Amino acid sequence: MxxxxxxxxxxxxxxxxxxxxxxxxxxxxxxxxxxxxxxxxxxxxxxxxxxxxxxxxxxxxxxxEHPLLLQINQWEQDAVNTIQTIAETARALLRELLNQTKNEIEKSMKNLTDALQSSRECDDYTEINIKKWTGQLRTLRETIESPPTILITENEKLVIPLISVHNQPSTFATENFENHTVTVEYSTHPSERFDQIVGKAITSEECRVITCNTWFVSYPTIYGSGRYSSGTHRLDYQIEKIGNSSIFFGITSSLEGARENDENDTSVHGWWDLARTVVNGEAEKGNDQKFITTGDEVTLTIDCDDRQIQLQHHQTRRQVELNIDIEYCPLPWKTVIKLGSKGDCIRILE
The missing domain is CATH 1.10.10 (Arc Repressor Mutant, subunit A)
Incomplete structure (x- = not known):
């Protein structure tokens, strides 16, 4: 078939x-x-x-144009600006001290000049006077030529946080390529300090105390010196004085520079007096209840690994938590504090 x-x-x-x-x-x-x-x-x-x-x-x-390169460039610029500010302050202080010494020498020189001139005009001097004037002139010369009593000391408490670059494992794998991610970590100093200030506020006691010296027309914003990219960090504060307005405790991305107005800064997260939560830069609806009063202590916990921050009020044992979306607030983080009343004062506890 x-x-x-x-x-x-x-x-x-x-x-x-x-x-x-x-x-x-x-x-x-x-x-x-x-x-x-x-x-x-x-x-x-x-x-x-x-x-x-x-x-x-x-x-x-x-x-x-990798973001981490831009981050390093920003750190470099911030470090340069900090160094220049410290150097200029040191130069101004040194000039003041040198001028004091110079003025004292010039005053002594004028007295010696007047004595010599008067004695010569009156022909009124003896060997005793000549010996005295010679000794005075020698003392002034030795003062100028002797080693200065002014010393430059280095503060072991770093003002500028150091950075390092290293590889860390990634869960993403690309075929035929050895996968790795590069992160920038800041070696934070164990003692947080008040650093950049936007608005009218002054620091004291080696930048451990901040005081508001303006009315609530504009909240002064104070950024911390630490940069937090991994691990858990507890920062303790004492409220030295607080007026009728609330105080803000929170964080922002250290990739963001200090702003005159941070209302549009989506990286800001935290709380106004534990009652009003701020997420992505916007304050959520809440009450105006005040928990924090003069003399109280609070602890801001920054948990970089779990992407979370906490604020604990020790007197009432009240604690609030907030999860952070790193898309809006990229690591590393830095602290943000806002004071609302003239005379408000906060101390960083060791």
């Missing part, structure tokens, strides 16, 4: 003979739709080539 050659129909038109099968999709096509299929594949290849070229052209830019 003669066998019948059964051919699969074309996958496109479902009629006609499928004269060939694509080795890729394993579908049968008639001659017209096979050619069309090849054209579609050619378009896909061209699209892929264009994506490849765009990726390749952006490759260098992605690495040269």
């Amino acid at each position: 003669e066998s019948i050659d059964m051919k699969s129909p074309c996958v496109k038109c479902s009629k006609g003979c499928g004269i060939t099968t694509c080795n890729g999709c394993q579908q049968a096509y008639c001659i017209n739709h096979f050619n069309q299929h090849r054209q579609e594949l050619a378009i896909e290849v061209e699209t892929l080539r264009q994506k490849h070229d765009r990726f390749r052209s952006n490759l260098d830019r992605k690495f040269t």
